[in-house]
Amino acid sequence: MDYENLTLHTDKYQINMMYAHWIQGSHNEKAVFEGYFRKLPFGNGYAVFAGLERIVQYIEGLKFGEEEIEYLRTQEEQYHEDFLAELREFRFTGDLWCAAEGTLVFPNEPLMRVEARVFEAQLVETALLNFMNYQTLIATKASRIKQVAPDEGLLEFGTRRAQEADAAVWGARAAYIAGFHATSNLRAGMLFGIPTKGTHAHAWVQAHDTEEEAFRKYAEALPDQVTLLVDTYDTLKSGVPAAIHTAKLLERQGKRMQAIRLDSGDLAYLSKKAREMLDEAGLTYVNIVASNDLDENIITDLKAQGAKIDTWGVGTHLITADDQPALGGVYKLVAREKDGAYVPVIKISGNPDKVSNPGVKEVFRIVNRQTGKAEADYIALRGEEDIRNHDSIKLFDPQHPYLNKTIKDYEAIPLLQPIFIQGKPVCDRPTPDQIRSYHKKQLAMFWPEYLRKLNPEVYRVNLSRAAWELKMELIQQYQGDR
Numbered sequence: 001m002d003y004e005n006l007t008l009h010t011d012k013y014q015i016n017m018m019y020a021h022w023i024q025g026s027h028n029e030k031a032v033f034e035g036y037f038r039k040l041p042f043g044n045g046y047a048v049f050a051g052l053e054r055i056v057q058y059i060e061g062l063k064f065g066e067e068e069i070e071y072l073r074t075q076e077e078q079y080h081e082d083f084l085a086e087l088r089e090f091r092f093t094g095d096l097w098c099a100a101e102g103t104l105v106f107p108n109e110p111l112m113r114v115e116a117r118v119f120e121a122q123l124v125e126t127a128l129l130n131f132m133n134y135q136t137l138i139a140t141k142a143s144r145i146k147q148v149a150p151d152e153g154l155l156e157f158g159t160r161r162a163q164e165a166d167a168a169v170w171g172a173r174a175a176y177i178a179g180f181h182a183t184s185n186l187r188a189g190m191l192f193g194i195p196t197k198g199t200h201a202h203a204w205v206q207a208h209d210t211e212e213e214a215f216r217k218y219a220e221a222l223p224d225q226v227t228l229l230v231d232t233y234d235t236l237k238s239g240v241p242a243a244i245h246t247a248k249l250l251e252r253q254g255k256r257m258q259a260i261r262l263d264s265g266d267l268a269y270l271s272k273k274a275r276e277m278l279d280e281a282g283l284t285y286v287n288i289v290a291s292n293d294l295d296e297n298i299i300t301d302l303k304a305q306g307a308k309i310d311t312w313g314v315g316t317h318l319i320t321a322d323d324q325p326a327l328g329g330v331y332k333l334v335a336r337e338k339d340g341a342y343v344p345v346i347k348i349s350g351n352p353d354k355v356s357n358p359g360v361k362e363v364f365r366i367v368n369r370q371t372g373k374a375e376a377d378y379i380a381l382r383g384e385e386d387i388r389n390h391d392s393i394k395l396f397d398p399q400h401p402y403l404n405k406t407i408k409d410y411e412a413i414p415l416l417q418p419i420f421i422q423g424k425p426v427c428d429r430p431t432p433d434q435i436r437s438y439h440k441k442q443l444a445m446f447w448p449e450y451l452r453k454l455n456p457e458v459y460r461v462n463l464s465r466a467a468w469e470l471k472m473e474l475i476q477q478y479q480g481d482r
């Protein structure tokens with residue numbers, strides 16, 4: 001079995017729709033789908049787009065091999081042999097436009113746009129959403145943690161609690177993009193070239209007669225990277241004193257112990273006491289690492305209590321995004337080919353938030369040239385007059401007219417970049433380090449009011465007048481038809 005082939009990493013209904021299109025002869029008609037989410041996770045003011053590298057790998061690897069074809073034959077006896085033969089020839093020949101990883105993104109703006117034969121565009125929905133939703137969620141969670149601990153070390157420790165192996169490595173990458181410094185997962189390090197770090201577990205201490213012996217032997221083995229876990233028996237009475245003793249042994253060899261790690265108890269109290277003890281012993285250079293079910297709220301609290309912690313190890317709450325374990329990104333048809341031309345399509349819902357924005361769209365980030373700060377995102381229909389050539393732009397909020405705003409001297413930066421054109425990859429593949437520094441620059445483009453953890457300001461995402469009018473026209477058309 002080829003476990004690497006992700007072509008059937010899709011919902012069966014996609015293949016059913018592909019089949020029905022094929023039977024009806026409409027499978028080669030072009031369709032445009034857009035991917036976006038409707039609500040920000042964790043009550044955050046922004047999300048950090050991630051998942052594109054995985055999407056590119058997936059699209060490049062799309063191929064129905066003999067195993068896949070044989071399996072489909074067993075799943076649905078109505079699938080015609082000629083359809084299965086067509087699948088054997090399948091490859092992605094369309095266009096994919098996508099936001100860059102690390103970009104700050106907001107609800108209801110297109111982050112991915114697939115323009116392809118409906119046969120192809122339909123197949124990829126499930127996987128694209130799977131990758132975008134998970135990685136964007138974890139990058140956003142990690143970014144929240146980074147916001148509250150901007151000057152400390154951040155280690156990703158989540159693999160043992162991750163929802164299986166893929167989530168662990170891609171989650172580690174997402175955390176790195178958002179500003180974490182290293183992961184404990186070596187495979188993530190090897191795959192993506194991100195830094196790895198590791199201390200030791202309680203098992204190392206338990207495997208010796210005394211804590212002092214355990215620490216000494218560890219220091220003998222890895223003298224240049226000694227971080228000792230001090231909470232196995234009694235943190236302040238035995239763990240920290242034994243660690244101090246080991247640090248002194250290392251000093252005699254001209255070496256410096258790196259840190260101690262606290263993994264239970266009152267982390268504020270213990271870190272302050274441990275700091276005092278280390279300082280009194282002249283070990284001001286020994287850092288304190290803390291772990292144990294941390295997240296952005298506990299870290300904020302610990303800092304408010306004056307905890308003396310230099311590095312945070314964060315696992316479960318980050319990698320599982322446990323306060324909101326899914327991002328609800330969707331993939332909606334916005335235009336389809338009819339008689340050789342595109343017609344816009346809409347999805348209407350009793351829930352106004354779920355009514356889709358019809359038509360093929362572009363997204364621009366409107367950046368004020370005076371301040372260098374982002375003022376709003378602006379969604380226009382493809383083919384509208386290019387707003388990059390205008391002197392001023394009127395941001396229009398049809399539902400709240402008093403919020404209208406005119407911006408002068410702005411730069412309009414397109415958010416969607418070409419990734420595949422006619423099936424060929426056309427994008428650079430930035431490294432995680434490049435994405436990480438791009439993300440940092442993205443953050444600098446936003447006022448802190450949008451970035452705060454609790455009750456952030458709502459960043460403006462507006463439709464152009466033409467995009468709004470098209471939406472109203474289609475709503476009227478469908479409601480008039482009833």
Ligand SMILES: Nc1ncnc2c1ncn2[C@@H]1O[C@H](COP(=O)(O)OP(=O)(O)OP(=O)(O)O)[C@@H](O)[C@H]1O
Nearest residue numbers: 263264265266267268269292293294298301302305
């Ligand atoms: N001073 C503090 N203020 C707020 N939260 C804290 C403080 N110290 C520790 N915490 C958090 O409280 C929780 C304590 O969890 P828990 O009761 O499982 O830990 P424990 O009993 O200390 O250790 P163990 O992992 O051995 O069970 C953790 O999420 C930890 O990060």
Ligand SMILES: O=P(O)(O)OC[C@H]1O[C@H](OP(=O)(O)OP(=O)(O)O)[C@H](O)[C@@H]1O
Nearest residue numbers: 157263291292293294313314315316317
């Ligand atoms: O708490 P997290 O944020 O998930 O960070 C990772 C945790 O994994 C390890 O211990 P493990 O949880 O396996 O055992 P423990 O709870 O007994 O320390 C480590 O000591 C951390 O506590």
Ligand SMILES: O=C(O)c1cccnc1
Nearest residue numbers: 157184197198199200313
């Ligand atoms: O290196 C560590 O301290 C570590 C790694 C994974 C999970 N918890 C801790």
